[in-house]
Amino acid sequence: MNIITSIKSLTIISIIFVLFGCEQKELIVPPVTQTPTTNKLTGKIVWHDLLTDDVSSVKSFYGGLFGWKFDNGGDPEAIYTTILFNGNPIGGIIHLENKEGEINYSSQWMEYISVEDVDAVFQEVKKQNCKVYREPFDIMNRGRIAIFADTRGALIAIVNSSSGDPEDVEVEYNNWFWDELWTDDMDNSVDFYKSLFGYTTEEYKTRSDDDYVILRTKERRRAGVLKIPFEDVKPNWLPFVAVKNVKKVENKVKELGGEILVASEGIIGNEAAILADPSGAVFTIHNWPLSKEIMDKLNEKN
Numbered sequence: 001m002n003i004i005t006s007i008k009s010l011t012i013i014s015i016i017f018v019l020f021g022c023e024q025k026e027l028i029v030p031p032v033t034q035t036p037t038t039n040k041l042t043g044k045i046v047w048h049d050l051l052t053d054d055v056s057s058v059k060s061f062y063g064g065l066f067g068w069k070f071d072n073g074g075d076p077e078a079i080y081t082t083i084l085f086n087g088n089p090i091g092g093i094i095h096l097e098n099k100e101g102e103i104n105y106s107s108q109w110m111e112y113i114s115v116e117d118v119d120a121v122f123q124e125v126k127k128q129n130c131k132v133y134r135e136p137f138d139i140m141n142r143g144r145i146a147i148f149a150d151t152r153g154a155l156i157a158i159v160n161s162s163s164g165d166p167e168d169v170e171v172e173y174n175n176w177f178w179d180e181l182w183t184d185d186m187d188n189s190v191d192f193y194k195s196l197f198g199y200t201t202e203e204y205k206t207r208s209d210d211d212y213v214i215l216r217t218k219e220r221r222r223a224g225v226l227k228i229p230f231e232d233v234k235p236n237w238l239p240f241v242a243v244k245n246v247k248k249v250e251n252k253v254k255e256l257g258g259e260i261l262v263a264s265e266g267i268i269g270n271e272a273a274i275l276a277d278p279s280g281a282v283f284t285i286h287n288w289p290l291s292k293e294i295m296d297k298l299n300e301k302n
């Protein structure tokens with residue numbers, strides 16, 4: 001597997017229609033925040049779900065790589081498994097049953113962006129002729145949700161959390177700390193997300209002289225946008241996990257059944273690597289703290 005074939009296969013999953021519906025067992029999910037808050041941080045990515053047909057393998061992989069724990073409520077046939085980091089929920093694994101000949105999809109991570117009014121945002125989504133996978137609906141513990149593809153085809157979910165949004169906290173090793181949108185049309189994608197979530201932007205040139213746009217709210221930077229750096233790769237979101245030493249994490253990937261799609265040696269600065277878990281879901285690991293060069297560039301905008 002390589003970066004092209006893996007991310008090219010991140011097809012949008014039609015089974016999302018039944019994923020949260022009545023055709024499967026009841027989907028029991030945890031709240032976005034373990035301790036309820038009054039926060040409504042529009043534009044913040046507050047949750048990550050892994051859509052996969054191989055729950056056992058990905059649990060072994062992420063547990064071995066990051067020390068994550070998992071809770072399925074004691075039901076080995078559960079559709080939903082909660083991912084725990086230091087005892088706190090940080091995401092979930094949704095089991096998509098892949099019956100031979102019935103469905104063709106690849107595993108992938110799906111980000112949830114916080115909004116105050118799911119229905120209002122969804123109406124704007126429809127006006128832009130985005131492909132809709134689930135119209136707004138309520139789910140116990142989680143709140144109100146809608147799932148769609150953005151104007152370039154990247155899968156995304158929006159949520160109004162019934163428990164409030166999590167506080168902005170300091171970055172922790174082996175936890176999420178960033179999300180990046182890869183797009184084939186920078187202007188279109190940036191305009192779309194600005195119109196939906198009220199983001200402002202910061203624009204940079206990377207060390208390879210590519211354009212990089214940071215989406216931010218008043219509170220802080222929320223996500224990055226860049227032009228897809230490979231041919232034949234479809235627009236998609238990639239989550240980032242902070243690690244202390246990228247190379248040490250890379251050394252564990254293959255023995256845990258994963259794949260190194262772009263090694264740290266292939267990325268300027270050797271500070272990150274793009275990986276795929278055993279079921280094909282793609283994500284990035286990145287050294288923390290960020291290098292002085294990156295921090296100096298970011299601080300120029302403050």
